[in-house]
Amino acid sequence: MIVPLTAFLVVAAILFAIGFYAVIAQRSAVMMLMGIEVLLNAVGLNIIAFWRFTAPADYSAQIFAILIVTIGAVEMAVGLALMMLLYRQRKSVQIDSFTELQR
Amino acid sequence: MMPAVLQIIAFVVFAFIAIAGALGMATTMSMFRSGIFLMASFLGVAGLFILLSADLLGLLQIMMYIGGMLVMILFMVLFMHDPGGAMMAGMDMAPIERWFSLGLVPRAAKHEEREHPAHAAQEDHAARHEQHGAGSDKGEDEGKRAEMQMGGMDMSDMSMVTPVRPLAAWLAVAVGLVLVGMLVLRPAWRVVGGVPDPDSARRIGHLLMEKYMVAFEGAGVLILIGIFGAVLLARPSHYPDDPSRAARVAVDKPPEPIADDRLTPLRREGNP
Numbered sequence: 001m002i003v004p005l006t007a008f009l010v011v012a013a014i015l016f017a018i019g020f021y022a023v024i025a026q027r028s029a030v031m032m033l034m035g036i037e038v039l040l041n042a043v044g045l046n047i048i049a050f051w052r053f054t055a056p057a058d059y060s061a062q063i064f065a066i067l068i069v070t071i072g073a074v075e076m077a078v079g080l081a082l083m084m085l086l087y088r089q090r091k092s093v094q095i096d097s098f099t100e101l102q103r
Numbered sequence: 104m105m106p107a108v109l110q111i112i113a114f115v116v117f118a119f120i121a122i123a124g125a126l127g128m129a130t131t132m133s134m135f136r137s138g139i140f141l142m143a144s145f146l147g148v149a150g151l152f153i154l155l156s157a158d159l160l161g162l163l164q165i166m167m168y169i170g171g172m173l174v175m176i177l178f179m180v181l182f183m184h185d186p187g188g189a190m191m192a193g194m195d196m197a198p199i200e201r202w203f204s205l206g207l208v209p210r211a212a213k214h215e216e217r218e219h220p221a222h223a224a225q226e227d228h229a230a231r232h233e234q235h236g237a238g239s240d241k242g243e244d245e246g247k248r249a250e251m252q253m254g255g256m257d258m259s260d261m262s263m264v265t266p267v268r269p270l271a272a273w274l275a276v277a278v279g280l281v282l283v284g285m286l287v288l289r290p291a292w293r294v295v296g297g298v299p300d301p302d303s304a305r306r307i308g309h310l311l312m313e314k315y316m317v318a319f320e321g322a323g324v325l326i327l328i329g330i331f332g333a334v335l336l337a338r339p340s341h342y343p344d345d346p347s348r349a350a351r352v353a354v355d356k357p358p359e360p361i362a363d364d365r366l367t368p369l370r371r372e373g374n375p
Contacts, residue, residue: 015144021271025267034141062303074326
């Protein structure tokens with residue numbers, strides 16, 4: 001590979017920072033879930049880049065990436081179902097209106 | 104093996120798509136656009152996966168994230184107050200947010216423009232609208248759709264981002280700088296020169312069925328339970344013989360009537 005490992009890791013780091021911003025700054029739950037997806041993407045990119053450059057003979061990294069995608073799908077489905085339920089009760093999907101869930 | 108120039112070009116293009124898509128997702132005011140930008144970001148990351156010769160994961164990325172999750176997300180965007188961003192388009196925005204929200208027409212400006220076209224053109228966002236007139240047709244449609252969906256909802260507090268947005272932006276920039284700095288300043292990792300098996304899907308399948316079988320089956324059970332939970336949470340729950348439940352769980356009400364509905368209403372059995 002001509003492109004060095006660090007280039008891929010830097011792309012993943014930038015994606016991570018953007019996802020971090022989206023999770024904190026966005027107000028609606030859907031946008032927060034989108035931010036979490038970007039974070040998971042960054043993690044997967046990191047794993048695959050390390051696999052390709054440091055251990056290309058061991059395919060375990062791809063298994064981990066597949067598991068990350070799977071967990072992300074489940075988290076998304078449950079999160080969206082929770083949001084639908086909360087929307088029916090509160091007529092709102094803004095995170096601010098669910099603050100009593102903290103307790 | 105690809106020639107070096109081609110590799111670098113592919114890396115730059117896919118990295119740009121991934122990062123610009125994520126940035127657009129985080130900063131645009133329209134949630135629908137956010138979903139589309141997110142799709143671009145997923146496509147970019149899938150391209151990077153394929154460039155890293157993880158073909159199976161690239162395809163999985165496209166099928167799972169774009170085919171599955173993005174459809175879910177765009178479906179949920181329908182529940183939002185302001186999916187087209189028409190309410191937010193005129194509010195205070197950072198330059199990058201303004202750039203990614205080009206062509207979104209603020210609602211108030213649109214009304215004024217319709218009534219007094221000459222007067223409204225002097226306004227700032229209206230001028231912006233004129234300037235980017237080519238791209239604004241879609242925004243106008245989105246605005247109209249949002250307007251129809253808004254109906255008689257509560258218009259207070261429409262902001263899509265939290266008040267801590269500047270703080271969050273600085274925090275994110277700090278996180279990004281620290282991570283990138285650590286990566287750049289660190290001595291290089293020990294890189295192995297090997298080339299992975301081109302038939303990697305077979306190897307992954309064998310691993311999945313031998314070494315990582317417990318994890319694989321566990322993920323299957325997790326998906327099953329997750330789908331059970333999601334269906335249980337999201338289905339309309341109306342149990343007439345359980346009065347205590349009605350207080351805790353919302354009962355489905357008939358939907359609100361649509362303004363200027365041209366269709367004749369359906370008649371139900373026994374309820375003419």
